[in-house]
Amino acid sequence: MPTPKKQDWRDRLHEIIYEADTPEGKLFDVILLIAIIASIILVMLESIKHIDQRWHSVLDAGEWIITILFSLEYIARIICVRKPMKYVTSFYGVIDLLSTIPKYLSLIIAGTHALVALRALRLLRVFRILKLARFLGASNYLINALKASRAKILVFLFAVMILAVIFGTIMYLVEGEENGFSNIPKSVYWCIVTLTTVGFGDIAPVTPLGQFIATIIMILGYGIIAVPTGIVASEYTSQTNSSKGQKPNDAALNPMSSVQLNSQSCPNCLADNHKDGAEYCYNCGYKLSND
Template sequence: MREKLRSIVEDNSTRKGKIFDFTIQFLILISLVAYCIETLPNNPIWLNSLLKSFEVVCIVIFSMEYLIRIWVAKNPLRYIFSFYGIIDLIAILPFYLSRFIDARAVRAFRIFRVFRSLKLIRYNKALRRFNIAARLVKEEVILFLITTSIFIFLASAGIYYFENEAQPEVFSSVPHSAWWAVVTLTTVGYGDVYPVTAGGKIFTFFILLIGVGIVTIPAGLVASALSKAREIEKKEREINNQEKEST
């Protein structure tokens, strides 16, 4: 029984596996649509009742899927603490937690239902490639985030030095100046906070040049990682085909 279920749950090349995958994908998409409809104002009572009943059905199915995946996994603990295992747990956990907390906190847990959309990564080859790419560039991304944090701090401290006296309400401290640093380094430039002194404007010019480089780095990392992920998928596909031919 375990081997049969494993072939259905983990192998989508079979007819039953494809039906299982499409069913779960359909339920994920419909549950997200239902969540959006719930947020509409002035919904009739019957519609809210229907949406709640549908949510219970989805939770039951997703819970069964989660337990089955644990049961059929060759290493259950490895699955539980894997990326997909954590996403599967997040998809159902808020519902059960909301049963044991007061009504005011239920709304806070509802937002976690949007993470259910991440379950779609498992059932789509293109989206699954992002998971492989994320593992490949994990160290580079951490280094990029650390470097970006350092630049944000330097930019916050620098603009505070130039603009504090001219705009004490806007740039009252280094933490308050961090919003300007984030907006400027990401080249968003909302225009709600900007320098007025000559030194602040010159400083902003150099920060903008750095920001252009910071924005382009993630794009390069993702592009190279996706190409490597595609090569890995191709090799895995060739290995699987060879194993099928040998059997």
Template sequence: MSHGEQGWRQRLYLFLFDVHSPAGRRFEAFWVVITLCSVLTLFIESAEPHNIGLSIKEGSIFLLLEYIFTLLFSLEYVLRVLTTPRPFHYIFSFYGLVDLLTTLPLYFLWLWPDITLRYMMGIRLLRVLRLLRLIKLLRYMGSANVMWDTLVSARKKLFLFFGGVMIILCVFGGLMYVIEGPEHGFTSLPVSVYWAVVTMTTVGYGDITPHTPLGRMISSILILLGYSLIAIPTGVMSSYMTDVMQRNRQKRCCSVCKQTQHDDDAQYCKHCGGVLEDKHK
């Protein structure tokens, strides 16, 4: 491989994979916008396909847009495979599989022209999974980094909290399954746990309701318990967010890209190479 080709591949790799650099973040934001446009187009297309006659068929504007989106997504996928140092690692990674999946709908239509358009829309809607890149992108965008650091710091307590909630839902669902039984709509444990989720979150669809006095008492306890638990994750997140913001104020900040989290003895930004501010000034 020539030096010029290696330099070209390296620069393209930085654009496609390196979200630490401003150029990489802009490129990632571009693909997020394209994904949003693709999903929005799909929703417009499926709004009233029988009335407006704009579904993805020969000669429609949506077919043309699908050609454009498929071309862009296919080009991105091929370039990522060609530029990454470990192609198979990318191909079989989560993001690699998502990128591949977003390129397939139009090819499916070419291979099976008689495929139901409703199924095609379901496959195309999977492109919304590409928006998960936004999570990776937000980690390096100013104040959004505070939210990400807060989630990472509080993850153990949040997992413990939601684990406890799941146990409570299973216990109350099991109780209602035994007390109320199939004759009152509690036909199985999954259905009973579904009722517990709806009741604890105080949504109350009313499709399944307790009829016995004991069942109604347990339902009331679960509703009150749900109100009590609502504030717990909010308090945990607020506490950790305050702690993260205080830590960030003590960290050195780049005067160019405003990124933090640099070593105490660093003189230049590890993201853009800009001069770091002295935190002792």
């Protein structure tokens, strides 16, 4: 019986950092998320003046410790992949870099340390830990529905803008400068705010005719909100209905359509969401580590 090949240290490190199916990988990701949350809390506390005045040195030291740990983690992520630039230019790679450099930039440019709040984006990794990635396939339906309905929505928005200009001009003529409608652009702004049912209250009609027109605009606002929702909902239903006719072989071409996925990441191309028990990457054919 052949002796199993000993796992390379880079493969082992990759398994811990990029995957969440092993106890070590889960522990690493949980610690990482705790560090991210702690870092965000530190930045928030530092923005509160009376807390910062009393605990500035402690908060700053804590932030530097976390930044150094993130820097080491970023370097480790680059080292343990076969194609480092694949990670560096990936979505998570860019986010990891942007979440690390602000503290270093603060040594040169004052105030930029607050940008470490970008680390909140790294919390997206929780999808991998909780294995929620398998449910992200449903988001493809929503994206496709939005793409399919973009022309209808653009036409609808154009019609809304025309209505806003028309009603805004009418309100300018009815109310006049003495009631706050000093010019047409400001009146159009009021109309848009009213149509979207936001209602800031900085401008309000005073005359009976103006209030009557405002009532019509507010009622129209509720109908306007429902229209794009109906367009997208209709397209979404079409997307889900068409997916029911998908052939079994299509699931192999689209790993997101399978429910038996894991968090295993390819060391070569960083593709994830492989099927349970897969020996080779579905994207590049690289041999996966299943030790």
